[in-house]
Amino acid sequence: MARAAVPVLSSLGPVALDRAGAEPLHRQLYRALRQAVLDGRLRPGERLPPSRALAADWGLSRNTVVTAYDTLLAEGYVTGRVGAGTFVAASLPDAVPGSIPARDEVRRGVGLSVRGRVLAEAPAIARDRVGRPFALGTPDLGVFPFALWAQLLGRSWRQGGRPLATEPDPLGHAPLRAEIAAYLRAVRAVRCEPEQVVIVSGAQQGLALLAQLLLDPGDEAWVEEPGWPGNRAALLGAGARLVPVPVDGEGIDVAAGMAQGAGARLALVTPSHQFPLGVTMSLARRLRLLDWAAARDAWIVEDDYDSEFRYAGPPLAALQGLDGAGRVIYVGSFSKVMFPALRLGYVVVPPDLVEPVRAARRHFDGGTSVVPQAALHRFLADGHFASHLRAMRSLYAAKRTAILESIADAFAGFATAEAGEAGMHVLLRLPPDCPDHMLAERAARIGLTTPALSSYHRDADGTTGNGLLLGFAAHDPAMLDRAVRDLARLVAELPKG
The missing domain is CATH 3.90.1150.10 (Aspartate Aminotransferase, domain 1)
Structure with missing residues (x-):
């Protein structure tokens, strides 16, 4: 009965004051605010509430709050600005022994699972999005029709009405899935129906979803060497054991993969435009890879990350279109063609995987936001994408x-x-x-x-x-x-x- 937890600030959270205790209330309030500053819940420059408002919220006298503020001010934890209020100091005094370390000083990795530590420590290449010359994967945003995109977003919301505000289909917006299926059949020779298309929040999420669904911890997975670290991280997050397979002028060396990891459950490849070497997988290698997957009952994940931009030779059919055994899963994205922040991609799965993927999406995230999907549907259907x-x-x-x-x-x-x-x-x-x-x-x-x-x-x-x-x-x-x-x-x- 003596203790009452009352919120001071949303960033501070509830604090218990012992109103019947021996320690004065102004000291208890001072210690609570000081600790919030030290452990980073109250950030440098953040404004504390006026003493009258805090006193009213806590059921304290204003003098109690003023005394606590004055102590913080004297010790350098806050600064006062006449007519502006009280703010957390930008430069704090040294913390006393035993205080909680600031958020940035907490050891990273504590409490992570084995797979979590592997994922956290996986090498990554930072992507530059601020316009520096030679940045990878960044389209020319100066020519994208953003005004049109804004109109499509607004129109989709106005015309979609209540259905867009309800829980989405875990596999994605049905009209968009139909447009993507038609586009892939016509342009990439992908063999699919709308039911096989799954909308994801970017290709990386699609890869992570597939890895979780298809691999057990310890399963071997082929990855291209050299290759994109993000693809490897998706497999590592599922506990896979990576088998780096060298890439030469014909793409991934299937014979080397069979020698190094014949029992692999999955191969992750970029056959149309290998990253980073830029080579295209030869037809002989494609057929051999398909034969290996069919014989081993393994999966091939085809990451077709930027095949839309082809400058020489005839249009290249996707590896998935050559697959007669249903072992290839096709992954693509709109981020490089349109703009990076769109975060919309798609996965084309064999018919037998549709329901398992639907169930997994229900459990993981329930599906991707449907509002931008509706706008993207119109962007494709009205010919703007082409x-x-x-x-x-x-x-x-x-x-x-x-x-x-x-x-x-x-x-x-x-x-x-x-x-x-x-x-x-x-x-x-x-x-x-x-x-x-x-x-x-x-x-x-x-x-x-x-x-x-x-x-x-x-x-x-x-x-x-x-x-x-x-x-x-x-x-x-x-x-x-x-x-x-x-x-x-x-x-x-x-x-x-």
Whole structure:
């Protein structure tokens, strides 16, 4: 009966005051506020409530609150601004022994599961979204029709009404799934019906969902070497044991995979445009991979992350379209074609997996927000997506040509560019005596985002040689040319030998 928990601030939470205790209430209030500052619940610059309001909320006298505030002020935990109020100090005094460590000082990883620790420690490549030259996976946002997109969002909400506010189908908005199925059949030769299409919050969520559904802890999974760390993290999060399989000019080396992990349950591949090398998997390799999966009853996850941007040769059919045994799962995304924050992707699963995936979505997250799905449906159905894609393909082809010409001029006789036939980046191959990681670090200091090829190896040993990845989609040719020449100057300044 003597204790009453009353909230001071939403960030402070409930605090118990012992009104019958020996310690004065102003000291109890002072200690509660001071501890909230020390452990980060009250942040630097955060405003404390006026003394009268706090006194009324807590059922205290105003003098009690003023005395507590004055003590905090005297010790440097808060500052007072005449006419403005009381604020948590930007620079705090030293904490006394035994105080709770600030949030940033708490040891990371405590209490995690084995898989949680593996996932938290998995290497990752930071994505640059702030417009620095050569950033990977960033489309040209200056030409996306955002005004049209805003209209479609508003129209979808107005016309959709109450159904859009109800619990969504775990597999996604049915009209959007039908449009995606029609698009994939026509453009990528994917064999699917709308019922097989699952809308996810980005391709990465789709990969994580599949890994949880198809793999038991300890199961082997093939991954491309080198490859995208995010794909590996999705498998590690399910407890998989990764089998790095080398990639050459024909794509993933299936024979090497069979030798290193013949009993693998899953292979995660990027056959249309391998990341980061940019090669396309040959038909012979595709057929051999399909034969392996059918014989082993294994799964192939085809990550078709940017196949829309193909600049040479005939349109390339998806690996899934060659699959006659129902072992390929197709994953795609709209983020690189439209804009990164859209966070909408899709997974095409064999018919036997539809209901297991539906059940998993119910348990994991209930499904993806339906409001942007409805707008995306109209964006596809009304022809805006096809129109935007044609414009982007033409624009990126010109930028690709421009950056290749700049590299040939600035790096003549020293380094060469490998562009592949698709995608939004080129690979700048460097000689062995020019360490890519050192050059990438120096480039970052002058505002260039140039991930080192060696960083995409699981062991970061650079066994396929030195190189830098240069994204070209987000910038105009003039800026790309300046950035290429800045990079060439850095190379010239590197210590030789």
